[in-house]
Amino acid sequence: MIDTLDGGIPAGEERLRLEVEGGVGVLTLCRPEKLNGWSWEASRQLGVFADRIRFDESVRVVLLRAEGRAFCAGIDVTAPGGAITGRSAAERTHRYDEGIRWVHERFAAFARLPQPIVAAVQGYCLGFGFELALMADVRIAADDAVFALPEAQLGVAVDAGGDLRIARDAGAGWAKYLALTGRRLDAATAERLGLVQLVTPTDGLDAAARDIAAAIAANAPLAVRAIKRNIDAYADQGMSAALDRAALAAALTLTSDDAREGYAAKAARREPGFEGR
Numbered sequence: 444m445i446d447t448l449d450g451g452i453p454a455g456e457e458r459l460r461l462e463v464e465g466g467v468g469v470l471t472l473c474r475p476e477k478l479n480g481w482s483w484e485a486s487r488q489l490g491v492f493a494d495r496i497r498f499d500e501s502v503r504v505v506l507l508r509a510e511g512r513a514f515c516a517g518i519d520v521t522a523p524g525g526a527i528t529g530r531s532a533a534e535r536t537h538r539y540d541e542g543i544r545w546v547h548e549r550f551a552a553f554a555r556l557p558q559p560i561v562a563a564v565q566g567y568c569l570g571f572g573f574e575l576a577l578m579a580d581v582r583i584a585a586d587d588a589v590f591a592l593p594e595a596q597l598g599v600a601v602d603a604g605g606d607l608r609i610a611r612d613a614g615a616g617w618a619k620y621l622a623l624t625g626r627r628l629d630a631a632t633a634e635r636l637g638l639v640q641l642v643t644p645t646d647g648l649d650a651a652a653r654d655i656a657a658a659i660a661a662n663a664p665l666a667v668r669a670i671k672r673n674i675d676a677y678a679d680q681g682m683s684a685a686l687d688r689a690a691l692a693a694a695l696t697l698t699s700d701d702a703r704e705g706y707a708a709k710a711a712r713r714e715p716g717f718e719g720r
Contacts, residue, residue, distance in 0.1 A: 452488055452491065456484070457473055457474075457488070458472065458473065458474060458482065458484055458485040458488045458489075459471060459472055459473060459485065459488050459489060459492060460473045461492050461495070461496070463499070463501055463502055465657065465660065466501065466502065466503040466504065466657075466660035466661075467502070467503070467504055467505075467506050467653070467656045467657065467660055468496050468499070468502035468504070468505045468506070468558070469505075469506045469508065470492060470496075470505055470506065470507050470508070471508050471509065471510060472485075472507075472508070472509035472510065472514070472515055473509075473510050474510075474519075475509075475510040475511025475512070475513075476511075477519055477521075478511065478512075478513040478515070478516035478566075478567060479509045479510070479511065479513055479514065479515040479516065479572070480515065480516055480517065480518060480519025480520075480521075481515055481517065481518050481519060481570075481571035481572065481575070482518070482519045483542070483546075485519075486545075486546045486549045486550070487549065489549050489550070489552075489553050489575075490548070490549035490552050490553070492553075493549070493552040493553040493556060494552065496556055496558065497552075497556055497557065497558075502558055503558060503659065503660040503664050503667070504558050504559050504560075504561060504656045504659040504660045504667075505556060505558050505559070505560045505561070505656075506560075506561050506563065506652055506653065506656045507560055507561065507562040507563070507575075507576075507579055508562075508563040508649070508652065509563075509564075509565070511566075512565070512566045512567075513565070513566035513567040513568075513572075514563075514564040514565055514566060514567065514568040514572055514576065514588070515567070515568060515569070515570075515571065515572025515573075515575060515576075516567040516569050516570075516572060517567075517569040517570030517571055517572055517593070518570060518571055520706070527539050527542055527697075532698055535698045536694045536695055536698045537694075539694035539697050539698060540690055540694035543602055543603075543690040543694060544690045546602070546603060547603060547604070547690060550574075550575070550578060550603055550604075553578060554578035555675070557668040557671070557672070558667075558668070558671075559580045559581065559659050559667060559671050560578065560579040560580050560581075561579060561580070561581045561582075561583065561652055561655050561656045561659070562575075562576045562579035562581070562582045562583065562652075563583050563585075563648050563649060563651075563652035564576050564582060564583065564584045564585065564588045564590075564639075564648075565584075565585040565587060565588055565645055565648055566585070566587055566588065566589065567589055568584075568588055568589065568590045568591075569589070569590070569591045569592075569593060570591070570592060570593055570594060570602075570605075571602065571603060573590050573591065573592055573605050574592075574601070574602070574603040574604065574605035574608070575603075576590075577605050577608040577609065577612075577638070578608070580671060581640050581655060582638065582639045582640055583639070583640065583641045583642075583643065583648065583651055583652045583655065584630040584633060584634070584639040584641070584642050584643075584648075585630065585642070585643060585644070585645040585648040586630050586631070586642055586643065586644055586645060587630070587645050588629075588630040588633070588639075588642075589627050589628070589629060589630075590627065590628040590629075590630075590633050590638070591621070591625060591626065591627040591628065592605055592606060592609075592621050592622045592625065593625040594622070594625070595622060595623060595624075595625050596625040596705065596709075596715075597702065597705035597706055597709060597715075598696060598699060598701035598702040598703075598704060598705030598706075598715065598717060599696040599697050599699075599702050599705070600695075600696045601622055602690075605622075606618045606619075606621070606622040609621060609622070609638065611678055611679070612636075612637050612638055613636040613637055613638055617636055630642045641655075699720065700720045701715075701717045701720065704716060704717060705717070
């Protein structure tokens with residue numbers, strides 16, 4: 444049986460869609476025409492679905508996937524409410540800090556679900572998309588997947604802890620290399636670094652991810668949840684304090700002149716002229 448759960452989200456406004464089948468909660472990013480670009484609303488909906496999944500005993504594992512040719516190409520700069528305003532730089536920084544902390548809370552509700560999360564990634568997996576995939580417990584990538592944290596190229600810090608999770612999983616050197624340069628990583632290299640557990644042909648991605656999700660769902664739920672909690676407790680030591688620093692750093696850089704220049708240069712397809720202010 445398939446149960447479609449909309450979480451009270453109005454028709455036509457869906458950023459994600461949840462379906463439950465055979466113990467697997469399939470959570471799909473469903474804006475392929477926008478390359479599944481991320482937004483404040485997408486973060487809100489992720490939190491709505493995380494709360495719903497958490498207490499749904501019929502969901503033993505979550506499969507995170509995306510429609511279209513990209514998993515998530517990063518922030519959707521055209522989304523309503525994308526820019527935070529304020530009467531002063533201090534007020535804008537405060538509001539960004541609170542907003543990013545709010546996003547962290549929604550991401551934490553998702554990442555800390557008692558059910559394991561399997562991510563199936565194809566095409567572009569950039570910025571917030573990469574950070575979202577890194578919150579999964581197991582990551583499967585199509586051979587056309589491309590990963591990157593391009594924030595520094597736009598004049599901002601990494602928002603949601605993706606660099607911290609790379610440091611945890613692949614080492615501080617690789618986290619710094621990727622976050623400081625913004626360079627892209629192919630699926631094979633991501634697998635070698637341990638950021639991806641399996642690479643498949645693009646046309647076999649869905650089947651491979653569903654096979655792994657089904658294998659987890661077939662195991663004893665209490666044991667599966669305990670294993671996830673125990674490993675996370677070991678791996679995530681210090682993550683909470685680091686995320687607090689990440690929120691403030693992102694808020695300060697998002698309100699900087701360099702960020703304004705970085706986004707303007709990106710839109711104009713020119714090299715940015717950063718001045719450190």
